[in-house]
Amino acid sequence: MSNSKPALSSSLGRKLIMSLTGIFLCTFLVVHLIGNMQLFKDDAGYAFNNYAYFMTHFTPIKVVSYLLYASIIIHAIYALVLSLKNKAARPIGYEKYDGQSNSKWNSRNMGILGTIILVFLVTHLQNFWWKYHNDQVPYIEYRTDLATGATAAREIQAADFNDFQTTIENNVEIVKARDLYKQVDFAFQNIGLVILYVIAMAALAFHLIHGFKSAFQTLGLSHKKYVPIIEFLGVWVFGVIIPVLFALMPLYFYFVK
Amino acid sequence: MAQHMNLTLKIWRQKNDKTKGQFVTIQANDIADDMSFLEMLDVVNEELTRKGEDPVYFDHDCREGICGMCSLVINGRPHGPKYGITTCQLHMRSFHDGQTIVIEPWRAAAFPVLKDLAVDRTAFDRIQQAGGYVNVNTGGVPDANEIAIPKRVADEAFESATCIGCGACVAACKNASAMLFVSAKISQFALLPQGQTERYERAQAMVDQMDTEGFGNCTNTGACEAECPKGIKLSNIARMNREYFTAKFFREEDVHVH
Ligand code: SF4
Ligand code: FES
Numbered sequence: 343m344s345n346s347k348p349a350l351s352s353s354l355g356r357k358l359i360m361s362l363t364g365i366f367l368c369t370f371l372v373v374h375l376i377g378n379m380q381l382f383k384d385d386a387g388y389a390f391n392n393y394a395y396f397m398t399h400f401t402p403i404k405v406v407s408y409l410l411y412a413s414i415i416i417h418a419i420y421a422l423v424l425s426l427k428n429k430a431a432r433p434i435g436y437e438k439y440d441g442q443s444n445s446k447w448n449s450r451n452m453g454i455l456g457t458i459i460l461v462f463l464v465t466h467l468q469n470f471w472w473k474y475h476n477d478q479v480p481y482i483e484y485r486t487d488l489a490t491g492a493t494a495a496r497e498i499q500a501a502d503f504n505d506f507q508t509t510i511e512n513n514v515e516i517v518k519a520r521d522l523y524k525q526v527d528f529a530f531q532n533i534g535l536v537i538l539y540v541i542a543m544a545a546l547a548f549h550l551i552h553g554f555k556s557a558f559q560t561l562g563l564s565h566k567k568y569v570p571i572i573e574f575l576g577v578w579v580f581g582v583i584i585p586v587l588f589a590l591m592p593l594y595f596y597f598v599k
Numbered sequence: 600m601a602q603h604m605n606l607t608l609k610i611w612r613q614k615n616d617k618t619k620g621q622f623v624t625i626q627a628n629d630i631a632d633d634m635s636f637l638e639m640l641d642v643v644n645e646e647l648t649r650k651g652e653d654p655v656y657f658d659h660d661c662r663e664g665i666c667g668m669c670s671l672v673i674n675g676r677p678h679g680p681k682y683g684i685t686t687c688q689l690h691m692r693s694f695h696d697g698q699t700i701v702i703e704p705w706r707a708a709a710f711p712v713l714k715d716l717a718v719d720r721t722a723f724d725r726i727q728q729a730g731g732y733v734n735v736n737t738g739g740v741p742d743a744n745e746i747a748i749p750k751r752v753a754d755e756a757f758e759s760a761t762c763i764g765c766g767a768c769v770a771a772c773k774n775a776s777a778m779l780f781v782s783a784k785i786s787q788f789a790l791l792p793q794g795q796t797e798r799y800e801r802a803q804a805m806v807d808q809m810d811t812e813g814f815g816n817c818t819n820t821g822a823c824e825a826e827c828p829k830g831i832k833l834s835n836i837a838r839m840n841r842e843y844f845t846a847k848f849f850r851e852e853d854v855h856v857h
């Protein structure tokens with residue numbers, strides 16, 4: 343028995359890896375969305391920039407973020423390996439193949455949808471993650487009068503910025519931060535980027551409508567008690583609410599701000 | 600009164616597993632709509648034989664939907680345009696006069712074409728031989744119903760056991776995956792007391808053999824379930840995964856080093 347193939351190099355093992363990384367990426371989406379909802383606040387990015395600093399400097403979150411990068415890479419590589427193997431499993435295709443009679447369009451095109459998401463991710467990370475980590479975003483200073491609670495914000499030069507810091511002088515709280523909010527605002531004035539984001543979120547929606555429930559099926563979690571809950575979450579939370587709210591962000595900055 | 604129709608068939612013809620095949624257009628005239636699809640092919644073959652040509656090879660045996668031998672992808676769907684039936688149960692009334700019908704063999708690396716529309720499905724036999732059985736003691740005949748099995752469990756096992764090994768699941772799957780078949784075979788024993796002794800060894804051995812045969816990897820599209828003539832459910836695949844992962848990660852015999 344022990345001389346059977348190692349679990350993770352079997353077909354089921356590879357599927358298990360797709361499933362686990364996929365579910366992890368889904369949980370990340372929830373956190374990412376909740377954090378980014380602060381973009382809709384009309385506070386010159388005060389909350390959002392604070393949050394961005396916290397997310398990039400709090401050690402446990404940094405650890406999870408490395409897991410996240412690994413998951414994205416593993417999910418993509420395994421998808422490629424499995425797709426190539428699946429291609430090899432049918433070297434001669436059908437002259438006529440009526441897929442829509444037996445399965446959903448998105449379930450048959452997870453690779454294409456995933457590729458759109460991957461292209462988006464590269465652009466996305468380059469625009470925000472890379473710029474934020476490489477001092478390519480503007481700097482901002484917030485002065486909050488602790489007596490009245492009124493906040494004033496002004497852009498500052500790189501020379502006036504050492505690191506993220508909060509100080510209190512004469513009952514005025516001074517926060518200096520990297521202005522990722524401004525970078526978001528700037529990036530989403532580009533209509534091409536806005537369109538890419540909306541398309542990518544549509545791809546994400548269709549990817550997750552199949553992928554979320556598929557991940558649980560692969561784990562063997564199939565029970566009449568909770569399958570309806572999984573399907574509901576897959577369609578409404580991961581297929582509708584999350585992608586729509588994400589897509590609203592570029593649209594908000596382009597049309598409203 | 601039966602209606603009669605003339606059809607244009609685009610049939611895959613291939614001499615043997617060494618040669619390349621191609622589509623050949625054959626006219627099927629005066630076909631009665633109460634014929635089965637296989638009877639229609641019989642008529643075509645009689646005509647070809649009369650003309651001294653090689654008849655079209657296709658698999659069949661029982662012609663009543665129980666043996667699993669008949670195959671054929673008809674207009675892009677395994678076993679043709681209906682659900683829950685085999686090709687021998689498909690009737691010509693599902694087609695209309697003047698229609699063009701594309702007829703292809705099951706397409707999978709693990710199911711090489713033997714000739715024309717007949718493919719070699721012994722990969723399924725080898726998967727079965729790897730673990731799709733139970734060991735029994737010889738000796739006196741045991742009493743019937745000696746082992747109590749709850750009705751629901753018996754029903755579920757029976758449903759899995761109705762798989763006829765036709766391979767339509769592989770043919771329908773965009774990945775040419777055999778997981779519906781293998782999961783049905785694993786399930787029918789995993790559910791029953793008689794299957795417990797080899798339970799986890801079976802799951803590992805059959806999955807290994809499935810991979811060795813070169814079937815693809817399931818992406819849960821559900822095409823297999825939709826096209827299965829016996830209504831084998833996707834929940835079988837979930838069960839196979841539980842059996843396999845349990846065997847790999849939690850079973851004593853694998854956990855401890857001997
Ligand atoms: S699972 Fe269904 S389609 Fe697949 S071999 Fe068994 S009966 Fe045929
Ligand atoms: S010939 Fe036996 S099932 Fe069709």
